[in-house]
Amino acid sequence: MNRAYDVVIVGGGPAGSTAGYLLSKSGFKVLLIDKSTFPRHKLCGGCITDKTVKLLERVFGVTADDLKKNGVINFESSRYEIFCKDKLLSKRDSPAPFYFVERYIYDNFFLRKAQQAGTEVIEGERCTSFDISGSKVTTSTGRMFEAKVIIGADGFNSIVRQSFTGFDQRKWNENLAVALEIFVNRCDVKRQIDCPTLFFDFIEFGYAWIFPNKDRLTIGMCGLNKINRKTILRSFNNFLTAVGFRDLENLKSYGYYVPYGNFLLKPVYKNALLLGDAAGFADPLLGEGVFFSQRSAELASQVIMEAFENYKNAEGFHSYIETKYVDALQKNIYEELAYANKIRNVIFLYLSKFRYYPLKIAMDLFGDKAIEAIHGIRSYRWLRKLQ
Numbered sequence: 001m002n003r004a005y006d007v008v009i010v011g012g013g014p015a016g017s018t019a020g021y022l023l024s025k026s027g028f029k030v031l032l033i034d035k036s037t038f039p040r041h042k043l044c045g046g047c048i049t050d051k052t053v054k055l056l057e058r059v060f061g062v063t064a065d066d067l068k069k070n071g072v073i074n075f076e077s078s079r080y081e082i083f084c085k086d087k088l089l090s091k092r093d094s095p096a097p098f099y100f101v102e103r104y105i106y107d108n109f110f111l112r113k114a115q116q117a118g119t120e121v122i123e124g125e126r127c128t129s130f131d132i133s134g135s136k137v138t139t140s141t142g143r144m145f146e147a148k149v150i151i152g153a154d155g156f157n158s159i160v161r162q163s164f165t166g167f168d169q170r171k172w173n174e175n176l177a178v179a180l181e182i183f184v185n186r187c188d189v190k191r192q193i194d195c196p197t198l199f200f201d202f203i204e205f206g207y208a209w210i211f212p213n214k215d216r217l218t219i220g221m222c223g224l225n226k227i228n229r230k231t232i233l234r235s236f237n238n239f240l241t242a243v244g245f246r247d248l249e250n251l252k253s254y255g256y257y258v259p260y261g262n263f264l265l266k267p268v269y270k271n272a273l274l275l276g277d278a279a280g281f282a283d284p285l286l287g288e289g290v291f292f293s294q295r296s297a298e299l300a301s302q303v304i305m306e307a308f309e310n311y312k313n314a315e316g317f318h319s320y321i322e323t324k325y326v327d328a329l330q331k332n333i334y335e336e337l338a339y340a341n342k343i344r345n346v347i348f349l350y351l352s353k354f355r356y357y358p359l360k361i362a363m364d365l366f367g368d369k370a371i372e373a374i375h376g377i378r379s380y381r382w383l384r385k386l387q
């Protein structure tokens, strides 16, 4: 048996590093284990919204300017465009900039912040099994670590989640999206894109995107897996041809899954909590997950700190974590995800029938309000202004 910790975090993406940072800064003994050695790649569009930048300032004390100086943010745009096939539906200035990052830089930056705050980090070692009741984590090298709390921040294929009694894989599969992406150096293409551009009608229950970066474009597509699993590659190639990137069809594409409305309503079991993709916390409308991974980490860390402060006996400790984490998610995350889900269904079930033309009308009618909801300035719920 190796040393015992207050908290063991499985996974060092944005969720794990945020929890590690906050808990270590408050004096807890934290171990974070990741199967990869950082900097590591993570398939992503790398689009960061205003609500994420505000969270980074609140949690880590770093501003957008700091992130630009450190090379974490490499591009920003205050404009966006939305198309249905090749027809422009909306082109507007955004009330706040969209920022773009390379995930290998972003994730490494925040993992090192956690390490500097005192989190002990083991890289390149996979966690292979959990004894939730006994509070033990075993890794691929056979090492075993004990902790009062286990955090599953191990992404979409979370094995911490799979060790939860009662986890329903079939229900989880119902609402997940399949995604494809290619990365193109700007110098290799004539068409240059300098603002986030979304394209509807190339895939059912999903959309395609071109996101700008300093040196390259990220071109991707995602859609509900149960409808698009077998056809997404064809849809993606049709999209590339239609937007003038036909010669990119042979470029290597990368695929992965995105939680797309399959968030868990109780991502906690005994002393183990799930954050970010492991719990399915991505916006069901656009698949934005970086914010929700870091926000869930912020909420979970607060609850864990309070539990350590107030409860010495295991029973009270566990039930406090369970009740308070679910409460915090209810107030801060679930409502937004549920309303984003409703809007998603209206767009893809009904507006798609009219070639998304009503979306153009809605965008004209609501002006900046819809984009403010994506940035977290407004709630998805009736587009009411947030504080």
Ligand SMILES: Cc1cc2nc3c(=O)[nH]c(=O)nc-3n(C[C@H](O)[C@H](O)[C@H](O)COP(=O)(O)OP(=O)(O)OC[C@H]3O[C@@H](n4cnc5c(N)ncnc54)[C@H](O)[C@@H]3O)c2cc1C
Pocket (backbone or CB within 6 Å): 010, 011, 012, 013, 014, 015, 016, 033, 034, 035, 036, 042, 043, 044, 045, 046, 047, 048, 125, 126, 127, 128, 153, 154, 155, 156, 158, 159, 179, 180, 181, 220, 256, 257, 258, 275, 276, 277, 278, 281, 282, 287, 288, 289, 290, 291, 293
């Ligand atoms: C194609 C695509 C495009 C996307 N675009 C965007 C976007 O533009 N903006 C946005 O906000 N979101 C986007 N997302 C979603 C976003 O990438 C995720 O929501 C986000 O990465 C979740 O962060 P996380 O920390 O929960 O998990 P992850 O970032 O997946 O990190 C999990 C970590 O756990 C580690 N791990 C996994 N299993 C184990 C194990 N057994 N033992 C030890 N370590 C383990 C992994 O190595 C990894 O480092 C996109 C997703 C996809 C697939």
